[in-house]
Amino acid sequence: MLFTTILFLVFFLLVYLVFWSLPKDKRLIWILITSIIFYAAWSIPFAFHFVGMVTLNYFFLRRMHLARTRSQKTIYMRLAVISNLINLFFFKYFYLFLRALHDISGLEIFGKDYFNNYLSQTTGYDYILLPLAISFYTFQLIAYIVDYYRGNIEKAPDALRFFVFILFFPQLIAGPIMRHSDFMTQLLSVTPDEKKTQKGMYLILLGLIKKVVIADNAIVPITSVFADPSSFDTISNVAAILGFSVQVYCDFSGYTDMARGLGFLLGLKLPRNFIAPYLATSCRDLWTRWHITLSTWLRDYIYIPLGGSRRGQVMTYLNLTITFTLGGLWHGANYTYILWGFMHGIALAIERLIWSVPSTSSLDRLKDFLGRHNLAAGGFKYAGIVYTYLIFLAGVVFFRNQDMDHVWEMFGQVFRFTNGTEAASIHNNLVFGLVAITFFFNWLQTKPDWIFLIPDRLRYICIAVIGVLTMLLLGRYSPSGAEYIYFQF
Amino acid sequence: MDFIKNNFLLIPLFFLLMIFAVDKIAFIPKVKNSIMYWKKIEPLLYESREKLFVQLQRDYDSKRSQNQKSGLILGTSRSGEFDTDYIKKYMPDTYTYNFSAPFGSVAYYYYWLDRILEKNMKPAYVLLEIDAVVMSAQAINYQLSYSFDMGFVITHTDINRPRLKNPWKQTGKGFSVADADKYYLKQLFGFYKYPLKLGNIRENQEKKFMPSPDGRIREIRLGEWRENAMPFIDQVNEKKLGGIPNFFFVKLSSEDMKKDAVNTASRNLAHYRAAPTQVVFLKNILNRLAHENIPVLIYVPYVNPIYYKFEKRTDKVYDINKRFRQPFLALLKELHKKNKMKMQIIDLNRTKKMECRKFTDSYHLSGQCFPELTDHLFTEFSKQLN
Numbered sequence A: 001m002l003f004t005t006i007l008f009l010v011f012f013l014l015v016y017l018v019f020w021s022l023p024k025d026k027r028l029i030w031i032l033i034t035s036i037i038f039y040a041a042w043s044i045p046f047a048f049h050f051v052g053m054v055t056l057n058y059f060f061l062r063r064m065h066l067a068r069t070r071s072q073k074t075i076y077m078r079l080a081v082i083s084n085l086i087n088l089f090f091f092k093y094f095y096l097f098l099r100a101l102h103d104i105s106g107l108e109i110f111g112k113d114y115f116n117n118y119l120s121q122t123t124g125y126d127y128i129l130l131p132l133a134i135s136f137y138t139f140q141l142i143a144y145i146v147d148y149y150r151g152n153i154e155k156a157p158d159a160l161r162f163f164v165f166i167l168f169f170p171q172l173i174a175g176p177i178m179r180h181s182d183f184m185t186q187l188l189s190v191t192p193d194e195k196k197t198q199k200g201m202y203l204i205l206l207g208l209i210k211k212v213v214i215a216d217n218a219i220v221p222i223t224s225v226f227a228d229p230s231s232f233d234t235i236s237n238v239a240a241i242l243g244f245s246v247q248v249y250c251d252f253s254g255y256t257d258m259a260r261g262l263g264f265l266l267g268l269k270l271p272r273n274f275i276a277p278y279l280a281t282s283c284r285d286l287w288t289r290w291h292i293t294l295s296t297w298l299r300d301y302i303y304i305p306l307g308g309s310r311r312g313q314v315m316t317y318l319n320l321t322i323t324f325t326l327g328g329l330w331h332g333a334n335y336t337y338i339l340w341g342f343m344h345g346i347a348l349a350i351e352r353l354i355w356s357v358p359s360t361s362s363l364d365r366l367k368d369f370l371g372r373h374n375l376a377a378g379g380f381k382y383a384g385i386v387y388t389y390l391i392f393l394a395g396v397v398f399f400r401n402q403d404m405d406h407v408w409e410m411f412g413q414v415f416r417f418t419n420g421t422e423a424a425s426i427h428n429n430l431v432f433g434l435v436a437i438t439f440f441f442n443w444l445q446t447k448p449d450w451i452f453l454i455p456d457r458l459r460y461i462c463i464a465v466i467g468v469l470t471m472l473l474l475g476r477y478s479p480s481g482a483e484y485i486y487f488q489f
Numbered sequence B: 001m002d003f004i005k006n007n008f009l010l011i012p013l014f015f016l017l018m019i020f021a022v023d024k025i026a027f028i029p030k031v032k033n034s035i036m037y038w039k040k041i042e043p044l045l046y047e048s049r050e051k052l053f054v055q056l057q058r059d060y061d062s063k064r065s066q067n068q069k070s071g072l073i074l075g076t077s078r079s080g081e082f083d084t085d086y087i088k089k090y091m092p093d094t095y096t097y098n099f100s101a102p103f104g105s106v107a108y109y110y111y112w113l114d115r116i117l118e119k120n121m122k123p124a125y126v127l128l129e130i131d132a133v134v135m136s137a138q139a140i141n142y143q144l145s146y147s148f149d150m151g152f153v154i155t156h157t158d159i160n161r162p163r164l165k166n167p168w169k170q171t172g173k174g175f176s177v178a179d180a181d182k183y184y185l186k187q188l189f190g191f192y193k194y195p196l197k198l199g200n201i202r203e204n205q206e207k208k209f210m211p212s213p214d215g216r217i218r219e220i221r222l223g224e225w226r227e228n229a230m231p232f233i234d235q236v237n238e239k240k241l242g243g244i245p246n247f248f249f250v251k252l253s254s255e256d257m258k259k260d261a262v263n264t265a266s267r268n269l270a271h272y273r274a275a276p277t278q279v280v281f282l283k284n285i286l287n288r289l290a291h292e293n294i295p296v297l298i299y300v301p302y303v304n305p306i307y308y309k310f311e312k313r314t315d316k317v318y319d320i321n322k323r324f325r326q327p328f329l330a331l332l333k334e335l336h337k338k339n340k341m342k343m344q345i346i347d348l349n350r351t352k353k354m355e356c357r358k359f360t361d362s363y364h365l366s367g368q369c370f371p372e373l374t375d376h377l378f379t380e381f382s383k384q385l386n
Helices: A006-021 A024-040 A044-066 A070-105 A112-123 A134-149 A159-167 A180-188 A194-227 A234-265 A292-306 A312-331 A335-355 A361-372 A374-400 A404-416 A428-444 A456-477 B007-027 B029-035 B042-065 B106-118 B137-146 B150-155 B177-188 B198-205 B222-240 B254-268 B276-291 B305-312 B320-339 B367-385
Strands: B069-074 B094-098 B125-129 B207-211 B217-221 B296-300 B343-347
Touching: A006 A024, A006 B007, A006 B177, A024 A044, A024 A159, A044 A070, A044 A134, A044 A159, A070 A112, A070 A134, A134 A159, A134 A180, A134 A292, A134 A312, A159 A180, A194 A234, A194 A428, A194 A456, A194 B007, A194 B254, A234 A374, A234 A404, A234 A428, A292 A312, A312 A335, A335 A374, A335 A404, A374 A404, A456 B007, B007 B029, B029 B198, B029 B222, B042 B069, B042 B094, B042 B106, B042 B137, B042 B222, B069 B106, B106 B125, B106 B137, B106 B276, B125 B367, B137 B177, B137 B276, B150 B177, B198 B222, B207 B222, B217 B222, B254 B305, B276 B320, B296 B367, B305 B320, B320 B343, B343 B367
Parallel strands: B069 B094, B069 B125, B125 B296, B296 B343
Antiparallel strands: B207 B217
16 A cells, blocks of 8 residues: 555545544554555455565564574574574575576576576466565564564563554555564553654655655656666756656655555554765765664664774775665665665775865864864765765666666766667756755755744644645656555565 | 553554644645646546447437447557447447546446446447556556545455466455555545645636637636536547547657657556556456456557557567456456357457557557547457347
8 A cells, every 4th residue: 555545545544533532552553553554455365475474584583582592592583583584585585696696697597587487387377576565674573582682671571462563554665664662662651642643644645746746756767767778868868867766765765655644543653764964974974864663774774784884994995885775675676776785885985985085284284274174074965965965866877777787878878978779868957856856855854843933823824835846746646656666665 | 552652652642633734635626626637638538438428328229229329449659549320320320328437447348338237228239458568556546546435445455365466367356465565545534645846736726718618618627628628528428439530640750759659658668568457457358258248359459559569569678468468368368268258359459450550659549540440440350240
């Protein structure tokens, strides 16, 4: 169920009405039931699979809790993590694995079509379907298991709260990837809060505008360019790359806004996942603002266990590169995603290298000069924003294209200043306009609570005006309704 | 109960009701007419099909008593220019009703066939326009706004449609839940169905000299011109049974035609995938025709050769042959064999028989070429029927 459908509207109305009508101790059960229904609306067999995975993880948690020795606890922790990774590997990465074997060996037996035929003949299934939200819930499960193992979660696992934590439908499909500290204590007692209700309404409206009005309209002009970059001229290729930066931000952050808004309406606060990422002044800064819950997960469960920055400079750069390459792989089972992650890892390593240059008197004089002249510091800040955005855009070419041929074609079209084989062009002004709006939304994220600056009595009126405006904008600008990009993860 | 102690919890519900209520303004006829852009006549054409249906019902029995049969054309705007009187040359005892509509799709064809057969008005033959575009996901969007009825959508929605890699294997009743959802959104939310554009409202109020239904040129408000177009469409319905034969032709420069071809192809053919909904309706319509023993002529519309080059490509981006043509023909062959139906398929893009090659854009053949198109389609088909 997409959030932007009638079906979801009816579903959530029912959830909301019953939730606040029930006594406090029954609310979590209702959330659990409706979350399972939400997932089952996508697929009933996979709803069983999902609940089964959560049950399996809970079983391992209980074994860890009852373990008498550290080594027993370690065994169960490893079993839990391995089970989750096997589950993820099978559904998400098996075809990539086959493809790699096929590319290396050239043997047809490793071809996707060969495997699918075999699968169809033996099981009746055409192909291995990617379960909805598998990447998100796998990471959330692993985070909980590892945190419990590390002793960061003191209390014994409570089944109901654990299931609700993983299955909670607003954040299920596209995050944020939650940690126990984000959410579990809130589940002890969910109480009404007027400010949360107001914030919830505002975030849902904002999310709708970002997702339906901006992101879905950005898709329209750029799809044809990404489908066939060589047909289009240089400006169209550049516009398409910019357009995708609009789409991915507004789509993902819009969805997150709606997820957080729905959570707030149910009295629950979900963590922020975006804080003005396009205003980042370095790649390092970017990853503290873009998909924050993923980058902190990568830091805590891959980068730090690998050694982080504790094993010397070279290992630090290697750990960064490995972590972000794996982060790229998380996004999709394709070489392009891996290269996207690798590119970001390298950029972070290079930045780290530059920042680690020993201080010199010239550098000190420069820093002094910047400190005394705000304009210069401001200039450096804007230069940093431009630099970071350009790195992000370069990454977009890998992220969005379906294969490496298209990636090189697109780079070729951008740097060759060509008209393209078919001299085709797209509506560039629309894209440039959407980029400006996107930067406005980024700036707005630096003022997350601006709505509370409005006096109480006027606040609902303000939200009502935004609501009517949203309704008119949705009607005016909503195209036929595109799927969320991050659904595919 | 927290709603009582904390009545602010009711505010989101009131808020939703308020938005819903304000939205209903768009359904008020006067508001709707001032919002809807004066050039947007597609809703009128869809509306005219309802009137055509009433006309068919009215005529059917009287014509049958005179040993006259009815034929049916189901297509998009590309089939709107067939002339029922010209078709009589090949089928003298048949009146052909043309239910084609802009941006039609197979789902739309099934809808009308279903309604016509439910009223026991069995056509003597059906002409179906089918190509990759008609079988795409976006082809259904216009009908979700301006056609179908709630009963049809409810009874033809597959609740738990399996996700198949190969859309050509899909079976079911028709619509996906997403299609149905979009339909209900359009029916329930006025400003979604009739988007508010200030520029359109302004332009609708402008006055210009325009042709009126009586053939004279008058100065009228542009919004009124659209409202007045309906009587003209009704007249055409009455005389030409839904078709709009004409000799309209605007010559585009070869440069503009090439640009149109590239943009259209990259939008509709790149990385093509047939829509499961359309595949399901295609199977259902053919099975229904077979069950009723109604002969069917499937024609692939003749498109601009510059555009057709994209359909002939076989690379990673464009491979319509593999993604549409082959599975489509295999499906037709399978159904033909299973049902032993009277079916003919004609693709004039491949036979290169058409001499008239005037196109108003990549997809639309000029009305001037329709007599020749009719000749090519009905010469063999009419022999099969007789």
